[in-house]
Amino acid sequence: MKLTVDQLSTTIEQKSIIDQITMFVESGQFVGIIGPNGSGKSTLLKTIYRILRPNAGLVSLNNEDILKFSHKEFARSMAVVAQEGSAPFDFTVEEIVLMGRSPHKRFFERDTLEDAYFTRTALVKVGLEGYSDRSFSTLSGGEKQRVLIARALVQKASFLILDEPTNHLDIHHQLHILDIIRKLGVSTLAAIHDLNLAAAYCDVIYVINEGEIVKHGTPSEVVTRSMLKEIFKVDCTVTTHPITGKLQISYVSEGMYKGSTLSQTPDTTVG
Template structure:
């Protein structure tokens, strides 16, 4: 599934948070959005998944206006894992993951054996199969995030948005989660805080600063010493992974030497 964002502008409390942003995610691509805190990454993604209404521009999935899709059409097309997921009541883990099947249900329709099998498979993928009947409130932050990833998996949408999804995960589960996503054969747009993970997993990167795209290209084209100094105000050395050839960043702190 293809995503097209053209000249997108979102204003919050009379302030332009993102302005004239254009991005494209082609079918099967894993595209990353990187940038410093407050640059507009999350606002961009929240506009795409309809939390915010844009004040200008075009958003389309396979040439269909995102804001003209019904809730069910949209949810069947796009799944979201956000950085601030929460649930209002203490559901069990399996109940929360089953919520990912709601776009496929009529009112009061019961869960099927296929739904239950999908939940079980997704929990196995994220390493939480033993937590099926645990209350959500008893989980750690990282475990809760893995539940939301499992819920997105059972939604079976061809487009996936990840809004800094690795925030609460240790390095093992960060890599495991991104490996799962990478092998889903879906289109992915992800805001990633860890630049080395972004370089390792993404096919293309957009760099956002002050609400605008300032760089775009492959990780090899985007992750450079000059970009990191200009956008993130850090000194570093950029090397390349001996097996994959992907950029790797070695940061240099003013207090290190």
Template sequence: MKLEVERLTTVIEEKNIIEDITMHVETGQFVGIIGPNGSGKSTLLKTIYRILRPKAGLVSLNEREINSLSHREFAKKIAVVSQEGSVPFDFTVEEIVIMGRSPHKRFFERDTFEDNKIVHSALVKVGLENYKYRSFSTLSGGEKQRVLIARALVQETTFLILDEPTNHLDIHHQLQILDIVKSLKVSVLAALHDLNLAAAYCDVLFVVDNGRIVASGSPEEVITKTMLKEIFQVECTVTAHPDTGKVQILYVSDGMFTSNGSKIC
């Protein structure tokens, strides 16, 4: 499943939050979006998965403009895990996850043995098979995130959009979830906060700053000491992981910030 974004601009309250963005996700690629807080990553993803309407530009999926797809067609092709993990009513974990089967069912069609089998498999993958009857509202932030990832998995789409998918997760579950996503062999577009995870899992990275793409390429091409200094304002050493050979960032603290976060002049 190939995604093409052409010259996309989204305006919120008369301000261009993203502007003139062009990017492609080829079939089977794991593509990451990185950038500072407030750079426009989430707005870009929300525009792609149709929560926000662009002022200009085009988004197409396998050469079909996404706004021409019905909600059902869209949900069969793209599964989304957003940052907003709230649910308006209280459901059990199993009920939340099985909602991901809705695009594959007719109106009022009952859940089948196959649906339940798919749900169980997804819960096993995220390590929550014993939580199926737990109330969603009683879960920790990390557990809720894993439930929502399971819900996306049961949609069985060929494209995943993930907005900070490792948010609230400890390092074990961060690696577990990204391993699962990578193993699916589907097209993935993910906004990632942890740059070392982005370097380890992504085939291609796009760097967003002030609503524009300022760099793109492989992690080795994009993640440089100069870029991290200019865009993220951090000092670091960029090296290769001794086991995997992937780009690894070693951050340097020079004591330039006070306890309240202000910079020492």
């Protein structure tokens, strides 16, 4: 499923948060959004998945305006894992994951054996086998995040929106979850805080700063020392991992390299 964002602008409390953003996610692509805190990443995603309404521009799935989808049609097309991991009531893990099946059911329709199978399979995939009867409210932040990812998996949508999907996860589960998402082969748009993960998993990266897209392209085109210094205000070296061939960023501060020759290194160094 293809996503097109055309000249999208969103204003909150009379303040422009994102301004004339244009971007694309081709069918099957994993596209990342990176940018400093407060740059507009979450606002952009919330506008795309219809929590916020734009004051200008258009978002379309397979060339159809998303605002014309019914709620169920939209939920069958797009699954969302947002940053907020709370639940208004105390549900079990199984109940939370089963909520992902609601777009495929009629009003008051009971859960089926197929729903139960999808739920068990998703919990196994995210490493939470045996958690079905646990109270969602008693879980750690990382466990809650994995439950919400399992809920998105059982939704069986053709497009995934992920807002900081590895938030609260340890490094093992960060890599495990992103491996799962890549293997799904569905179109994915994700705001990613960890730039090394973005460089390793994304086909295309968009850099957002102060509500505008300032750069986009493949990880090697976008993740450079000069970009990180300009946008993120940090110095670093960008090398190529000897095993994976992916970009690897090593951050430094003045105190770490004072008196060295780091300033003479190029944007990307093959290592």
